[in-house]
Amino acid sequence: MKKTKTILTLATSCLLLAACGGYREEPPSSVEGSEGTSYASSEQGPSSEQGASASMDSQPSSSQTSFPSSVASSPESSSGVSSSEPDIPEPEPSGNVAFEGVETTHWPVGHYFRALDGVKATSSNGIDLSAKIQVSGFVDYGKKGQYSLTYSVKDGEAFGSIVRTIVIDDTAFSYPKRVNRDGEDRSVQVGEGSYRTGSVADVPGDNGNLFKRAPDPVNLDARLYNRGAIPSNQFFTGLMYGANGGSTALCMNTLDAKFTSGISLSCRGSGFTQYFSVPDTAGKSQTTMENFRPAFEDLCFAPGGPSVSLREFVSDYSESSVEVSLRQKEDGMDELVFKGSESSPYAFIESRTGDVRLDLRQAGVTKPYEFYSLEGNKISETTFTGDGILIRFPEAHAGYLTSYPSTALGAPVYEDLWYLINAPEGTKIALSQGSHPNASFLSRIEFAMSQGNMLSVAAINGKEEASFYHEHGYSMPISLSSSYRISGKTVTTEFNASRQKFRAGKEDGLFALFPHQWKKSSSATSDLSKRTFRGTSKMLIGDSFQTRNEFYGVLPSFALPEGIDRDSLKGWIETLLEDTTLSDSVSLDWEDSSKDYANAPGPYWNAKAFFPLSQALIAADQIGEAKLRDSLKERLRTLMVDWYTYSGEGDVRYFFFDEKFGTMLYSTNNFSNNSRVSDHHFTSGYLAFASAVLAMYDSSFLTQYGDMAKLVLQDYMNDGENEKMPVLRGFDTYAGHSWADGIGDFGDGNDQESCGEALNSWTGGYLLAKALGDVSLANAAMYGFATEMTAIKQYWFNYDEDNWIDCLKDHTHVIGILWGGKNSCATWFGSNPEFIYGIHWLPTGEYLSNYVIGDGEKAVFQKIYSEMETKCGGSPRIWRSNMWAVEALVDPSKALREFDASKIQGDDYKNELIGSYWMVNGLNTYGNKDVEAYFDQDVSASATVYRKGNRRKAMVWNPSSSARTLTYRVGRASKTLTVPAFSFASYDL
Known part of the structure; x- marks a missing residue:
């Protein structure tokens, strides 16, 4: 068998967007039932x-996919084999490594030099090893001179190294102008479907059913803006908007950064928990919780010398990593350059002049700062020469005493904070009062670097850890990449950090592993760790590591269960068809959107119609109701074709391709999914799911609209094939889960609420990939589902009961919203326990069975569900279609006894009655995964x-x-x- 692709050229005026294809086998010559x-x-x-x-x-069988090192760069190839083929192992790299892009380079003084730009490495047998490049040496970009960088790769039997010369001189600097890629307003044909694209402005007004577009990322470097799709839904994307990123907090692991005034760093730790009393929809007071830290900025870095006004620009990024440059103007010199990554416990700062000023936080600091040498000796003098300094904030304000369920804040809580600053050898360090009103508080530190230009910062637990974090503090990650390999049910992910080693003898780099990583890795971590909102972050020495997760499979529903009441089911299907009767016109009135899902103009509310229709379609076929099946098929097809076709002015439902972000926007702006590029995996995941189900029963659908369905899927689940879109748009490969907000400019980082819809997006993607015969897309879905399922169990549900601080975990087993810098036991829309728990269990589908893998998880999930029932006052009062289906994961007999169709029919999502009934009976029939x-x-x-x-x-x-x-x-x-x-x-x- 061979891998084939069918390439569809869309229009001469539009670059390639869709390619429907992948791995398709010919039918066997003779197949018997x-x-x-x-x-x-x-x-x-x-x-x-x-x-x-x-x-x-x-x-x-096994297959492997490598992600591009940057979400905006060209895709890597991916390979896959079907289970009918023999297992063909991936070739191992061997021989000498050849490097490209390492010729002598002249570079303009004052402008930051990126050591990996344009550099590639390839083994003698043709394997791309660019992700394994390590760089030794540094370029002091603010000082004229000649610098040497050594590039090296060692991977298995492949090895190579080369020395490159960089000359910093008066070479002219040219800053590019931004290129508008929109073109004219036009329609692009894709098979029998089509979409709109081009220069189209917002429709004025506040109605969420109007067409909107996302704002320009004013703080994104023009070279990145012009390079391709602008990133969205990442932990750093908020920095691209507003004045110096506005209120955006860059929440890393374990540090946070802000750029409103220089570079501000802090370590939130695990915070404290505040309790709130909020009435639910029944008027009952519910206790919601916020686990956070007061917004202190502990360390504030700025260029040395007179104060100047600086602007912040995102100047580079790779997976889960970002570079930020501070300049006086957009095309000016890089005064300070910051590098931060979720993979590293350090923040790295390079200086144009070598002089850096550090002001220490004054708010909430009750005792004078203390300073120590790297050996742990207290520093008494105000000036000294060395390669680092330890800073202690004795008894700094870190939170408040609280007592569940009281909403009152008690006395302030104080704790010691420790930071290590690593510097080049021979750095002159001066301590002074700075702006502090008390002369005994030396709140300013000035660094004068003469043998380098880089500082690294780490939050540590005490001075006994200083030598460890100093040893590894000179190996800066300059690019993070990951790849995954699938064999059977095992998904193996490998992370590789290309690092720049600034100091000889201290080359070993350091990873900070999240709990979902070190719990799924055989790599040996060090004895050092740091507590965060996600749990214990463990330190691992090295440039790569692997994790292993399991994929137990997903289906669109359950095959015919035992005990189905066919007459009742038939009646409910007939009711569903009546409830989803399609109108000749669709209202744009926002108030109508959530009342009549079948006729809602926006895709999210419309999905509340076509997801139940998909479930009912399967059920009707399974019980042999061909007439109902065909009616449901036509209803669903009408809705899907409407979305997949743009018919010109006056069309209400269609897709719009935004060249700037490389995204498929919607004709409406429900929940800011256009204006903030938010929730695309939630929303388009429903369309992918419905397309996959419809394809089973309508052989012509994919022939006519498969390319369009694939294009919508690639908007959030691009495996790298589509060069016009980011790879896995909203998925954070290192954090292990998706981010919902496209911009993410919040003071607590980005967020995600609905885990259920995130998992459903992978499910829909997997099923559609199967219908398309696209192995690479299916592998991407398996990787995403398995990884995010693990992260959800760790961070939203605390399955192991060891990630959260006691004042949170003692009172809940769930959070409604995970933020980059806090845990929120609440939702955006209500305090009902059914909402806070249930938002992770909708839509009702077979994929939810992955919450319960094995007896241990079953016991945990039973505890979670019982906790929810207790908070509800004994049993769910709303969202019963979800609750009874989920209850059946641990006690299907009880769920069957409690199941009451009339209560669902009077509930929020009455059309999910069929799917819920089917799942309860399915779990009662089949058991658990x-x-x-x-x-x-x-x-x-x-x-x-x-x-x-x-x-x-x-x-x-x-x-x-x-x-x-x-x-x-x-x-x-x-x-x-x-x-x-x-x-x-x-x-x-």
Whole structure:
């Protein structure tokens, strides 16, 4: 078999946007149905009966994808194989390494030199090793002279190094002008679908159903602006907007940074918890919680000498990492250059002049600062020469005493803060009173660097840790990249940091690992750690490490469960069709949006119609109701085609491609999804899901609109194929989860609320990739789902009960919103426990079964659900369609007893009745996901294994036009299972 791609040229006036293709197999020349299996005789109706044929032996397949080092750069290639092919291991690099872009370079003085710009490394057998480049030496870009950098790569049997000369001189500096890439307002045809693009302005008004666009990122360097899609939904993107990033806090791991006045650094630690009393929708007072730290800025860096007004610019970025330059004007000299990453416990600051001023926080500091040498000796003199200094803030204000559930703030809490500043050898360090009114408080430190230009800063726990953080404080990450490899159910992610080693003898770099990483890694961490809002961040020495997560499979629903009341189900489907009757016109009145989902103009509210329609479509086919199935299919198709087609002026539902951000905007601005590029994975995830389900029952849909569906999917789940869009737009590869806000200019960093919709976006992407036969996209979805599922269990639900501070974890097992710099047990829209817990459990779907993998997680989830019930006063009062389905994960018998269709029909999401009923019965029939058994990945089919007692059953969704033979494994044993085309069925194993 070979990998093929069908490339579609859209228009001569538009660069390539969509490419529908990937890995497709030809149907086997002779395929027989499973022995003893009967198939539905619908037009294209999937089989819901049981049956299988078995044979022995096969090896698990594997595939690997590397992300680009920058989200705006050209994509790397990705490879994948189907389970029907032999396992072909990835080639290992070997031989001498060749470097590109390392010729002698003349560079303008005063302008920052980036050591990796344009540099590539390739092994002799053709493997790209650019992510493994390490650089030794530094360039003091503010001082004329000749500097040497050594580039080296060592990866397996491949090795190479080369010395490069950089000459800082009076070479002319040219700052580029921003290029407007919009073009004229036009429609672009994609298959039988189309979208709008070009120079289109906002529609004036505050109505969320009007068309809007995101603002210009005024603080983004023009060379990055012109390079391609502007990043959004990342931990640093807020810095690109407002005056010096406005209130944006760059929340890293373990430091935070702000740039409103120079470079301000702080360490929030794990904070304290404040409690609030907020009435819920029933008028009952609920206790919500905020786990945060008062907004102190502990260290404020500025250029030495007279104070000057500086502007902040994002001047470079890579995965989970950012560079910020401070200049007097946009095209001016780089006075200070900051580098920060979620992967590093340090902040790095380079200076044009070598002179840096540091002012220490005064607010909430009750005792004079103390200063220590790297050996731990207290410093009494006000001037000295050395390569670092330890700063202690004795008993600094860090929070308040609180007592659950009282809303009152008690006495202030004080704690010691320790910071280490590493400097070049021979640096002159001077202490003075600065602006502090008390002469005993030496609040200013001035650094005069003569043998280098870089400072590194780390928050540490005490002076005994100084030598460790000093040893590793001269190895600066200049690019972070990751790649993933999938073998069977295991997703292995490798992180690589290219570092610049500023000082000989201190080359070893340091990673700060989040809990979701060190708990899933065999790499040995050091004994040092730091507490954060996410839990314990552990330090790991090295330039790379790996994590391993498991993907247990996702399906669009459950194959026909036992005990279904077909008459009731038929009646509910008929009601759903009545409730979703499509109007000839769609109102743009915001008040109408949440009342009639089928006729809502915005995609988010519209999804509240086509997600239930998708669930009902599957159910109708499974119970053999061909007429209802066809009615649901046509209803869903009408909605999807409406979104996937732009018919010109007056069209209400359509997509708009924004060249600037490389994103598919919507015709409406629901929840700022245009004006802030927010929630695209939530919103477009619903469309991807519905497209995947519709493709099973309508063979013409993907032929006509598959390219358009793929384009919408790539908006948030681009695996690198589409060069016009960022890779995995909203996903933070290092933090392990998505960010919801496209701009993220908040004082507590970026945020994400709905974990359920984030997981559903991966689910929809996975299922659509299977329908398209695109292995690379399916692998991206597996990687994202498995990684984010782990992060959700750690950070939103604290499964291990070791991540949160006691004053939070003693009173909740869930937070509603995760921020970069705080934990919020609340939601954006209400204090109901059903909301705070339930926002992570909607929409109702089979993917939720991944919350309960094994008996240990089942016990934790039972505790979580019981906690929610207690806070509700005994049982859910709202969102019952979600709650009963989730309850069935741990107690399906109880969920069945409590299930009351009439209560759902009077609830917020009455149309989810069918999906909820189906899931409760499905879990009662099949049990929970099996921990041991799994299927190798197939090009088209999706499979998962459930276990109830000693009985294992597989469910397989095959939307392709050919039978598929899948390999099923338990331990070392394996069997094959052949499933028919266009089928969704369960099988005894």
